[in-house]
Amino acid sequence: MRHLLSTTDLPREAVTALLDTAEALKKSLLGREVPKLPTLRGRTVVTLFYESSTRTRASFEIAGKWMSADVVNISTGGSSVTKGESLRDTALTLAAMGADCVVIRHPAAGAAHRLAGWVPTHVVNAGDGSHQHPTQALLDAATLRDRLGTLNGRTVTIVGDVLHSRVARSNIELLITLGARIHLVAPPTLLPWGVESWGVGEDRGWPVTVGHDLDAALPGTDAVMMLRVQAERMCGQFFPSAREYSINYGLTEARLRLLPQHAVVLHPGPMLRGMEIAHSVADSPRAAITEQVRNGVHVRMAVLYHLLAAQEEVG
């Protein structure tokens, strides 16, 4: 594997290999006083973030450090980007300093793809606009595999701001690759325009269904993935009020009771408690939100291992 840009082009074997590596890493770090592996000694990982982030940036940094890579963090606030340097020049500068891998987050969809064509380093997409966030989907899949055993034949309901969500896009592709069925629940304004014409519906070979009634969807779901309402990407009114959104699409305690016993609640964070998810639901044992964060480190270690530890592919 040379880059990790999207979950669309990840074959099932590659996904399984990454998840298995993450699980093995998790096990091998269990009960150790010093969670440090020598595997990536001498490799340099740069995180280049053009958007704010807590968990993703910290998670990549911890993942790199636990594998003994040198990690350099650049957030564009205090960088030459504020002086007008282009993405290409910034990235080439970092590559010239000896970076082996650039982890990039950017508000524009396709930024990571462009970068991969410009620099000789490995590129990991840590979120590009509303497009993709592959390591988030991988950590969600790892968490669901832990809790449910397998994703094959399971139904995952994704709720909320699908329109602006790279988490949703990455997860839909990845979870389908692993054999899951996807049900999207959102207000009509927060679904991608023309979603019905994507070839939605199992009869057309793409196991995704769409609905607007959360209560009706919950009893038949194995996992419910709540999305954050992305106010920063909204230029206009998408729903009448936060209160109405919360009443129709918020995961309340009453809705939690509609879920089957084994069902898991996921949220990629940051959570807007009281808006898309109730306090008590976020803290309930059904919620796997802290597990998601923990698995995130192991998944990102696995990604760095697959990209950086082996012999460089020729060509």
Next chain:
Amino acid sequence: MSSPSGVGAVGEAGPPRQRELLSAAEVTRIVARMAHQIIERTAPEPVVLVGIPTRGVPLAHRLADRIREFFGVAPVVGTLDITLYRDDLRRRPTRALRTTELPAGGLDDVLVVLVDDVLYSGRTVAAALDALREYGRPRAVQLAVLVDRGHRELPLRADYVGKNLPTSRDEEVGVLLVETDGADAVVIRRSQR
């Protein structure tokens, strides 16, 4: 471990030019003898047998079974994946990781016997010693191998050797075990590279 020789290819496709060096019965006898040797050198101190994947793991379990048979007490068996500690990662495509499962009590002050199938360059064992150190400070570490084929590249030796097999570098030694390959045997064949 048979490190660069790669064990996987045995038993697959076609009739490779390979020769059986040890039969199933001989493998069984050798494992029993190694179990006796471990008891003689270590009893009454309890040992922890740590198998190195792939074939070190079933060998560790077999040794534990024999030791229980002969001595009445079964030693604890663990698994130690050394992939992340290898010095040749950058020379090969991505290697899949295997499980590591060590006794819950840790390895501090215990007598560890590392178990592997083939001792060759010694690099696997060196990596295993690095890895072990991350899990505790054993009182001592010993090494048990089914086959020592020579050609050491590091100053290491085994404490328990099932069989010394002088080989040439362009040969491969394959240890086959029921648990991983469906049958017991040790074979030698010309390297495909």
